[in-house]
Amino acid sequence: MNSSLVLLQLLNGLQLGMVLFLVAAGLTLVFGVMDFINLAHGVQYTLGAYLTAASTAYFANFGIGLIVGLASAAVLGYLLELLVFRVLTSRSHLEQVLGTFGVILIVTDAMKLIFGPAPISFSAPEALSGMVMLTPTLAYPLWRMLIILAGVGVALLLWLLVARTRIGMLVRAGSTDREIVDLMGVNIDRLFVLVFVFGALLAAFAGAMAGPLISVEPTMGDNIVILAFVVIVVGGIGSVRGAFFAAILIGVVDVLGRAFATTLLKSVIGASAATAAGPALASMLIYILMVLILMARPAGLFSASGAT
Amino acid sequence: MRKTQISALMASTLLVSAFAASATVSAEPVKIGFVATLSGPSAPLGVHMRNGFQLALKELGGKLGGQPTEVVIVDDELKPDVAVTKVKGLLERDKVNVVAGVVFSNVMMAIAKPVFESETLLVSGNAGPSPLAGAGCSPFFFSASYQNDQNHEAMGAYAQAKGFKRVVLMTPNYQAGRDSLAGFKRYYKGEVVEEMLTPLGQLDFSAELAKLAASGADAVFTFMPGGMGVALVKQFSQSGLNKKMQFLSAFTVDETTLPATKDAAEGMISGAQWAPNLENAENKAFVAAYEKEFGAPPSLYASQGYDLAKLLDGAIKTTGGNVSDKAALRKAIAAAPFKSVRGAFKFNANGFPIQDFFVVKAVKRADGAFVTQMQEKIFSAQSDAYVAQCALK
Amino acid sequence: MNDMNRAAVVNPALKQDLLTGFAVIGALFAALATAQIAGAPYLTSLIGRIAITSIAALSLSFLIGQAGLVSFGHAAPIGIGAYVALMLAAGGTTDLSIQLSAAFILAALIALITGPIALKTRGVTFIMLTLAFAQMFFYVASSLVSWGGDDGMALAQRSTLFGYQILRTDAMLAAFSIALLAVILLANTWMAHTRFGLVLKAMTENERRVAANGFEVNHFLLYAFVIAAGVAAVSGVLLANQANYVSPAYLNWHRSGELIVIVVLGGVGRLPGAVLASALVILFEEFLGHYTEYWKLGLGLTIVAIVLLRGRDLGAFFGVRNQGARP
Incomplete structure (x- = not known):
């Protein structure tokens, strides 16, 4: 276990964290502003990957494919908002869970109907799929590096939007006290549409960036949305800053656990026991972390509204 | 009884x-x-x-x-x-x-x-x-x-015959995965550098690939059916490891996953009992x-x-x-x-x-489709390893 | 917190709740008898599955409706119950009286440990903490290599009761499950009308006011959480018998999600509604799944349509009254 391997694993954790952040950002905003639990947020991730893959194949150009794919994912997100989510925002959390669960079933099977159950082809453009030399001896996949940079870029953009613009101010106000913002004459529904579509776009972007690495298949959004919920609860609901740091924390802990848990356990409990327990422990690690953090800070690391 | x-x-x-x-x-x-x-x-x-x-x-x-x-x-x-x-x-x-x-x-x-x-x-x-x-x-x-073990056995025998000295094994952490390791090792007698067990359904292999790159092995044997295989193959190629070590597998690179991996899987070797060009x-x-x-x-x-x-x-x-x-x-x-x-x-x-049982290789056909292609026969009229324990005659 | 349970609360009468419960149970028994007479053993096992899922859904419905606690980890106690049955049966202990009490006690004890931690929070954080604990048990079950690991393992033999093989056939299993469902349904209905149930219900309306009246809020919630886990474990023992198989898939978060969906579909707090919704989801999968592999599309559309169009739920549709007891 040398230092360059640890460094690589930290970068891997950071990269996973950035994908999680892109998905969690929209989730935490929608939740924070509209008090809307959207289980179907992972669907946007799936749509982003599928639509970008399909349009990249159609235009034979990743750049155009990305723009067309994200634009169409955003349009579909808007349609979902218009047809389903708009009605659900005025309902109880449980009805939101039920309705958005139904949406997951619909979109998953629709993808299966249109694109087939098998994973579809989606690879990074040739020029971006090589390695980048971090030091003369340390190479890292360029595409993963791009994901990290894109995540940090989006985080900065979001910080500017939330901290420096009028819309951002309304979003912050909305996540603290929605009724007051409503009473002040702000069209909260329009604000919600804006926040929702923007969040959908970010999740679709995450899917489009992760697509060339993983396998693009109908159920790809299922697990990511669970991790995104872990991220926003750990980070503090409604807090973009919280989501950013929590995503990095979850990503790094998950990767380090997978990389080193079995090896470390071997020195403690012996090789055969470690081979059995190591992978299970590595998978559990983020949930253990979440429980510990929430025991200490029930409102998460960065609570948006202070006291809850 | x-x-x-x-x-x-x-x-x-x-x-x-x-x-x-x-x-x-x-x-x-x-x-x-x-x-x-x-x-x-x-x-x-x-x-x-x-x-x-x-x-x-x-x-x-x-x-x-x-x-x-x-x-x-x-x-x-x-x-x-x-x-x-x-x-x-x-x-x-x-x-x-x-x-x-x-x-x-x-x-x-x-x-x-x-x-x-x-x-x-x-x-x-x-x-x-x-x-x-x-x-x-x-x-x-x-x-x-x-029988589940057999395609893995074919890969083990191939790795042995080709003289791969150091091999890393990697499978999802479930029975079929552990069985695949047993099947491979039944015929491969070289050094197994490490056995990596990943959670079933895992799609991000960054941590495992970094370890693989650092291991200095000359081949990796894996069993990753479905989407896991697609993800692994894409990430393996993207990290440049395909130029450093041979990718051996079973039920990972086949015509269900090749439409998704395409060139990323080209040249990868698998064990199989059938190929389209038999x-x-x-x-x-x-x-x-x-x-x-x-x-x-x-x-x-x-x-x-x-x-x-x-x-x-x-x-x-x-x-x-x-x-x-x-x-x-x-x-x-x-x-x-x-x-x-x-x-x-x-x-x-x-x-x-x-x-x-055969060794098959992922290739691009003249019409652009990616398929597996029979390279050589590894076992002839092979029985499985468990038939002796069966009471039926 | 309050908005977790916005379903209308009608002034209830214990008698009418019991009547509705009896009607649902009677319908299940009638369906079972019809299936037997018509010689459709397949329907028998389907009815058994509905009854078993109903027990699990009922325990969660009580937790959500009465105590306002949305557990996203209810698959964990079910799985624990199933593994208790698997392990005891492998050791030769097949008696249901032992299996059911062991499953109930073990799941309740575990809930007694995880509950206080999760109950430090409310709302979505509570949901995610229950999910976290369930995930941990899922991974523990997957790593039990000697119990089949991720693949699971067949049950050595079906459970018995005082030496009688009362679960020998699917019809017997279904009848036993319905009987147990009846007991649990009645117990839950009764509990909703006791002081315990009334305090719980009052807390979902206004937790602070109840606390101000001198009630230890978290103690009451913890009891509800522990009881619900125990009852879910009971359904796990039956599930293991029904499938003759136990695997970590029983603890998967998808299962917890499906249970929440069933409970909400049936109407929060409407205990017989949970039974109806279990039947609906299982029959949907069974009959639509027979015609198309895209049956989930149909289920999804149905769910969204139910939520959007009526804004009500199945229980209300079938005229099942909300059991929330508020004077």
């Missing part, structure tokens, strides 16, 4: 068949219950197997052994309890004559008991778990595919017909589904269309009265095939 159970089963089979034989052959259609995983991330395997089966049935004019045939297809969702309920439905509601298909071993292990208890024949189109090949073998079971007339006709029907090359799962239908067709022909005489049908199946797209094919005492 096992022996008495089996002989009890045999005795009751004979009893049932004595009654059945005295009855006249009914005009009822042959009923096949086809179990496949058709939803979730692993659906492509089930879809291929079902496509192969349906293609053969279509070629046979919708008849097996000349009898009108009804196929009831159920989706096991890769959930053992769901599979058990649905298979009970096949046995009790649909009263099927044969239960066929099944992609995953855990589903197979869950449904085997109720199917055997109802004294119905179970013919696997893919899953070949070791208990059913060894001590838990049953007179009601046949496999039209392989030289025999049946195979050529099958591959051409499959591509015409479904617009994509078949995978080994499709070839198994196809063989399964042809096997049942041949057996029902032998019994003269009688499917209620189970002992006779069993005997007919055991003779493997069909021409496999794999070439030589016969059944062992435990109902598993004795067949050849």
